[in-house]
Amino acid sequence: MKIGIIGGGIAGLTAAYELSKAGHHITLFEKAAHxxxxxxxxxxxxxxxxxxxxxxxxNDTDIVQLIEELGLSQDLRWLSSKVGFYYGGKIYKFVSPIDLLRFTPIPLIDRLRLGLVGLYLRRYRQWQRLEATTAEEWITKYAGPRNYQVVWGPLLRGKFGNRYRDVGMVWFWGKIHLRFASRSGVGQSELLGYITGSFGRVIKALADRVTQTGGIVHTSTPVHRILTEGVRAVALEVNSSIYSFDAIIATVPSPNFLAMAPDLPEDYRAKLEKASYQAAVCLVLVLNRSLSPIYWLNISDPSLPFVAAIEHTNFISSSQYGDKHILYLSNYLSSDSPLYSLDAQGLLQQYLPNLKKINPNFDPSWVEEYHLFRDEAGQPIITTHYSQQIPEYQTPIPSLFLANTTQIYPEDRGMNYSVRLGRIISRLVTKFQVKSQGNEGT
Ligand SMILES: Cc1cc2nc3c(=O)[nH]c(=O)nc-3n(C[C@H](O)[C@H](O)[C@H](O)COP(=O)(O)OP(=O)(O)OC[C@H]3O[C@@H](n4cnc5c(N)ncnc54)[C@H](O)[C@@H]3O)c2cc1C
Structure with missing residues (x-):
């Protein structure tokens, strides 16, 4: 089959790789230059x-298996995470149950309650029963209002901005359940995986495998429209050229998909229209010294204008990066946030004075470079009864398929699940081929 794939993220490339392996002719279009x-x-x-x-x-088994298959496992390293919590002008280490007991901003009784609720969610599996409840309702009821105000509420606000009260408990369950499940035991610290040389190596290896088997991968090539004929999607309009295909897979965010696929029936469009996202806005600072000893610092203090300070070089040695220290200042923003419209320089001006709160010795001269990265569809907003609004992988147009992060549920979106999506879609496309061939024969 001739298959067109829209989007060169990890989902699109995994689908391209799987379908190339199965002998199909792949053409992938990516809008960005990379x-x-x-x-x-x-x-x-x-x-x-x-x-x-x-x-x-x-427990990200799909991507670990893919990394192995691509011959990159020898460079996948598992390292202990150093997680912290910034609250009331202080950094608290948050790695083990002992750290929780030492977290004095909440009374001891609440700390114990927080630990017990965490353990309960770790073991709880019937997430379907949580579908009707918001995270705010559930956490306030079971962990208590103080734990909600100080610990988990700020994390929800950080990820979902002014939509945090709409977030379904299933999203929060997924975060806690899977995160704890990646520890070998209750008292064990968490191990996190990273590939020496970045996950970009997985992306490159996938693209190389596709092109080695005769597939074509275009960059700087946005798809404008999906063209249909009768009940089938038959072609893509790209830079005023038309490319014909037997099947088409879109891996773009739902609003982009809606804009390029005008012939979708109303009930399917309605599901796509319901999708909403927070934009991920990340300012990366390259420093000549370290800001703190923590890798992942959650910020539970509304006076700081970012929600996490992630010092990558407290996870992977700075010697990998010419002895530079790399700090991500992360935000998830909606378009009405005052920070949303700022450019890199504007964000830097807002953020710099606040770094002194994390380390009083910080000086702006530590910053050697800064880079801004944004993605409008950074985090899908997962509301109550979310399972009912997920668009099907196979759209009502039989030869047209969709695989994007709004379909990841009950887990939170992540590379592992985009790899899984890419695999699911490639199996569905293969089934579709068998069915169409069967129909041709009758
Ligand atoms: C701030 C942040 C931190 C994250 N941290 C982690 C983490 O620690 N671990 C983890 O596992 N995951 C993490 N993720 C999530 C992970 O990166 C994503 O789940 C995954 O990369 C999504 O892949 P995708 O292929 O589904 O979508 P995307 O990566 O969004 O790919 C879609 C592609 O479609 C392209 N496109 C859009 N429109 C068109 C068009 N018209 N024509 C052609 N191409 C088009 C886009 O340019 C894009 O390349 C993080 C995400 C963010 C935003």
Whole structure:
């Protein structure tokens, strides 16, 4: 079959790779000048690094298996994470149950309650029963209002901005359940995985495998329209050229898909229209010294204008990056946020004075470079009863398929699940081929 794939992120490239292996003729179109989508990389000190911080968990089995298949396992390293919490002008380490007991901003009784609720969610599996409840309702009821105000509420606000009250409990369950499941035991610290040289190596290896088997991968080539004939999607309009295909897979965010596929029936369009996202806005600072000893610092203080400070070089040694220290200042914003419209320089001005709160010795002269990365569809907003609004992988147009992050549920979006999506879609396309051939024969 001739298959057209829209989007060169990890989902599109995994689908392209799987379908190339099965002998199909692949043409992939990526709008950006580079492949990778949300895993795209740039360079610091001659070494590639993601524009958005990335690591994987030990239970991310799909991507671990893919890494193995691509021959990159020898460079996948599992390292202990150093997680912290910034609250009331202080950094608290948050790695083990002992750290939780030492977290004095909440009374001891609440700390114990927080630990017990975490353990409960770790073991709880019937997430379907949580579909009707918001995270705010559930956490306030079971972990208590103080834990919600200080610990988990700020994390929800950080990820979902002014939509945080709409977030379904299933999203929060997925975060806690899977995160704890990646530890070997209750008292064990968490191991996080990273590939020496960045996850960009997975992206490159996938693209190389596709082109080695005769597939074509275009960059700087946005798809404008999906063309249908009768009940089938038959072609893509790209830079005023028409490319014909037997099947088409879109891996772009739902609003982009809606704009390019005008012939979708109303009920399917309605599901796509319901999708909403927070934009990921990440300012990466290249520093000449370290800001703190923590890798992942959650910020529970509304006076700081970012929600996490992630010092990559407290995870992977700065010696990899010419002895530079790499700090991601992360935000998830809606378009009405005052920070949303700022450029890199504007964000830097807002953020710099606040770094002194994390480390009083910080001086702006530590900043050698800064880079801004944005993605409008950074985080799908997962509301209550979300399962009912997920668009099907196979659209009502039989030869047209969709695989994007709004379909990842009950887990939170992540590379592992985009790899899984790419695989699911490639199996569905193969089934579709068998069915169409069967129909031709009758
Ligand atoms: C800030 C941030 C941090 C993250 N951290 C982690 C992490 O630590 N671990 C983890 O596992 N995951 C993490 N993720 C999530 C992970 O990166 C994503 O789940 C995954 O990369 C999504 O891949 P995708 O292929 O589904 O989508 P995308 O990467 O969004 O790919 C879609 C592609 O479609 C292209 N496109 C759009 N319109 C068109 C068009 N008209 N024509 C052609 N191409 C088009 C886009 O340019 C893009 O390349 C993070 C994401 C963000 C935003």
């Amino acid at each position: 492949l990778g989508g949300q895993v795209a990389t740039f360079e610091v000190g001659g070494e590639a690094i993601e524009g958005f911080y990335h690591h994987i968990f030990t």
